[in-house]
Ligand SMILES: [Zn+2]
């Protein structure tokens with residue numbers, strides 16, 4: 001590994017968005033480490049969802065995150081101190097194997113201080129901020145998005161979504177916004193031009209708040225493209241946003257690093273020559 005003016009070379013394949021089953025975290029983490037070695041992945045960040053008490057969440061996140069939410073109902077979800085301590089300790093012990101400690105936190109308006117307080121209590125390398133809910137609909141769930149589309153035109157949902165993401169960015173709770181155009185996942189197609197104004201002010205906010213984005217490759221499986229779209233990425237490039245991570249959003253060891261090369265190709269096509277990874281919430285640039 002060479003260091004040249006703050007840029008690390010030769011660490012191309014860092015998967016900065018990975019989930020793990022907390023119930024079996026020790027054995028699962030060993031599997032992930034073996035899988036990373038097998039695939040030549042130099043490091044990965046565990047970024048499980050954190051759901052805090054008394055913060056709105058849908059049953060999607062609750063069911064999807066039984067790891068953290070052992071005894072819960074729709075409105076009462078909690079991550080105990082014991083859970084987070086174990087999560088932090090197990091992951092931190094594997095630092096020398098290229099494992100980083102992260103979290104993915106959903107933005108909910110009026111809960112910013114509670115979220116910040118929680119984040120500040122733990123030694124995360126990176127915090128991903130995400131927005132899965134708009135007007136109470138979980139837009140990453142097909143059926144919920146369908147109901148939402150029955151109520152509002154897709155273009156309006158896109159605009160609403162990006163307005164909410166702007167709030168997430170301006171709250172400064174995260175280092176990186178994950179899957180920044182997730183609204184595309186189950187939507188009927190909307191032309192980028194129809195929401196480019198919203199996207200443009202969002203990128204301005206990202207720059208003003210020194211917040212990065214990721215190229216999230218999980219979209220290749222669901223919709224044949226990663227998040228964000230090439231148009232969105234080109235806008236970021238044009239405006240000078242260069243803090244970009246890549247992540248698979250894998251929920252199983254075998255998916256670790258899936259399609260990261262495609263993310264790299266996409267970034268190169270748009271004109272990017274480096275990405276970032278975070279350590280202690282500080283970015284380190286990596287040449288592609
Ligand atoms: Zn997510």
Ligand SMILES: [Zn+2]
Pocket residue numbers: 017019104249
């Ligand atoms: Zn995720």
